[in-house]
Amino acid sequence: MDTNNLFTKEQHGFRQGRSCTTQLLECLEDWTISMDEGHNTDVIYLDFSKAFDKVCHSLLLHKLEQYGFKGRELRWIWNFLTDMDQRVIVNGTCSHSLPVTSGVPLGSVLGPVLFLIYVNVKPTFAQYSKKVQEKTQVTTDQSALPQ
Secondary structure (H helix, E strand, C coil): CCCCCCCCCCCCCCCCCCCCCHHEEEEEEEEHHHCCHHHHHCCCCCCCCCHHHHHHHHHHHHHHHHCCCCCCHHHHHHHHHCCCEECEECEEEECCCCCEEEEECCCCHHHHHHHHHHHHCCCHHHHHHHHHHHHHHHHHHHHHHCC
16 A cells, blocks of 8 residues: 555554654644744644544445455455454453444554555545635635624
């Protein structure tokens, strides 16, 4: 995926030479430039806790097909993701097993790669951000407000 430049350049997690730290440094640079140029700078933090558990198998497989996975490879990944059960043990008592219907396995080599494919979105936030900035400028124009 990296060799063929299929991940967006904004994706830092689980990639060689990139980390949460490099992501934060790029953000700080962008925010500093924005403030130095006199722009209002608002930041929204999103916590994708348990994100690995929220991966929809059918959407992930669809994305894999879009990246060219097919046949045996796609069936292998499907088998890797499906037919898993989970249960918990509390004070020595084990619950009944329930099927795992979403998510990628934690602690595996393939799990983070599948997660990156799932969250990889080609349109960049910068394109969206410009639209938000233009809309914000219109809605905050003092002449447009009722008197």
